Amino acid sequence: MKKIVPLAILLAVTQVACNDAKQEVVKKVPEINQQTVTNDVTYLASDELEGRATFTPGITKAAEFIAKRFKEAGLKPLDGLQSYEQSFSLYNVKADSVAVNLNGEAISSENVAVATSNEMLNWDDSTPVALTVIGKDDDFRAKVGELNQRGGSNLVVIDPAHEGMFKRYQAYFGGGLNKFEINTNNTLVMVVTPLTDIKSLAVNVTNTVKTQALSNVVGVLPGKSKEVVLFSAHYDHLGVDEQAEGDKIYNGADDDASGTTAIMNLAQYYRDQGDNQRTLIFSAFTAEEIGGYGSKYFSTHIDADNIVAMVNIEMIGKPSKFGAGKFWMTGYERSNLGPLMNESLKSINTEIYPDPYPEQRLFYRSDNATLARLGVPAHSFSSTQLDKDKHYHKASDDVASLDLESMTQVIKSIAIGSQALVDGKATPTRVDTSKVNKSGLIY
Template identity: 45%
Template sequence: MKKTVLLAIAICTSSFYSCTENIDQIINAKEVERIERILSSDEMEGRKTFTPGIDKAADFIAANFEESNLEFFGDNDSFFQHITMVKSSAGEAMGKLDKEVLNLTNVAVNSTEKELHVDSLSDYEIVTVKKGANFFQIVYPLFRAQKNVLVLIDKSHENNFKRISRFTGGAKFPSTFSQLFILTNNTKPSSIQLHVTNKITEQKLKNVVGVIPGKSKKDEYVVFGAHYDHLGIGKPDANKDSIYNGANDDAAGTTAVMMLAKYFNKIKDNERTLIFVAFTAEEIGGFGSRYFSQQLNPDQVMAMFNIEMIGTDSKWGTNSAYITGFERSSMGEILQKNLEGSKFRFEPDPYPKQNLFYRSDNATLAELGVPAHTISTSKMDEKPNDEPNYHKQSDEIEKLDMNNMAEIIKAIAISSKTIISGKDTPTRVALPKKQ
């Protein structure tokens, strides 16, 4: 008996994970590769939104959630959370800003109204983008604005304005508000007359969501999410490859969510309700996560683990990953503490200039005060060799490290245990003060 006990202790101390609910039997490199290979296969056609390829991926994820015995989310009658989007593109625009003629060469309209008539500046909040200003930092947040905004863009930003014009023609949520972007050097207009007609078509999207109900704290939620969409099929590259398989971005994160769902439903030690979600439309504006966030009371969400691009080793090598917005809540510290004694470590985001905290699917919940953070290994210094396959056809499974991915997923499972059990509650993300 004494020898048996000593042997068990030796086994447990030799591997941090070996005595943790047989985690290796559920989360291992072989299973990681099986799921990853399917999600990033050519059959999924790059998982672009509004294509048959992404529907195939959604069906595969839903089938996996069913095999893992997850329950449906809320009042849903399946694992699909259906989203109605509107594709709105300007048919024509005619008018004047003071005496300056307005048309589709200098006007871009973000609206879901069939017709828009503007004859008063007082109906809009006016924002100016001056020469030398950080164009994207100012402009892109305005697409989410729940208000009417008139953006006056200096003509030095003409190339970026053209990108905005293309973006406004994409899918969006139905809204009574509009954002007008005008390329002009007039920073203090006194009048406007503008009439716009839009071509409107409805488009359907879906998140894939599964739930493990909590016990004593079932009204408190912990979310594990990743986006399953990617870029689809494009022009062939030098290797005559036209499919953007998105193995790392973000089949890797989606694989992690699927495996964590299976693991946590096996061990059943969650006092809080766990929600597993594969988000759609991250690549075209984060619409899946934005819609999902609107279905929850943010005060009930105790933490959100967003998993993005974990297929390659981090800047510190294997058995490591970073947490975006580490300093914005105590969640990172909790995860670090739960990994003490293991070979794995989580680090603060080493790329603060990239503003990664607000560039992935954690952003919407974080903006509501939820301790919602992204876990990633992606090198984002914008150097040539950092992520050579990012948004390229070469982002394929052969470029990924299955063993390291398995260790990252295990680390997320282990480090989250005191949060899902209700023992630890991360501090909230501070909300900006209202003006």
């Protein structure tokens, strides 16, 4: 016989069950905490890390700290790695001796600059070398840029009117080139001379090649899909200037301890949320300041076709020209990532603005460009007022120069703006690679 349950008891039991069910489906609301943000950026920009220059003990300490924060967030190493560090090597190729003779006349080393990946150069009249003349009225940067895109062996004779610009390139090349491969025969030999008709040449260069180790720090929050949303920032900076008077440490609080702090806190945010449909990768890139080598290496060890978006965070430590807590995006017109994120940002009555400094070509000046060249909707997100920032690449770029409340708000907005990407509900258009400048072959 079926036992009859009193109605009052049945209602009470039903109410308890409903309450339990509600508790089960209520998600934990993640938080991006300003005090944690402050702690992270303060350590990364501390004097202890001595400016986080590539190949220094300071950047090693930074990497260890980022890895610790990734572990706390419950991230996993990238597939194939045993730790969060994605280690690789670069060759530094630096001229040891240079001798150039044109039309039987020895050229002073003060008027010669060499950029090459070769251990040695021994050119003579039989060597297939392309000659380029940069005349008084020519666009120096444009002509050299074209050669960099083309590659090969190039002799460039430069009218003395361009001596000032030549000296800048000479100083840059003087530190040596960092290369993944050597002896690729991609070379520039630049000579300041009034000569334009080169009938004979002799170029002899001996280089010192040094191998240097470095690491990205990469953590993964696996999702239900193999599609990837990549959050990135670079954690290197300029190190110490021993010749400077006063403060010698370039702490890089805004550039880019702020962005690195953002990805660490976003990792914790999405881990706490706990239901990402897409796989999330958080990468702190090394060697951005010396040529973007961290992102270049990363891009060759991942299937870029699986990356649906790259949110690269670069200098968010100060209020933008649009106000505190507001930020903008490079290459806004190259995909519809910005408009998609703005749909999510309507919920907090804010938006991402297009890059207000297009003349600065910032799309190409951070790690996003490397992935954009592979078609990824890869953009940098920033709040810096680059035209007014007195601290950019200065020792004064320390935590005291930051607006931590504004910075925290930007991170929160990026989290909300990225939610549809993370949930797999929004997929931005790919970047048209035919409209993205290729990376240089020589330097």
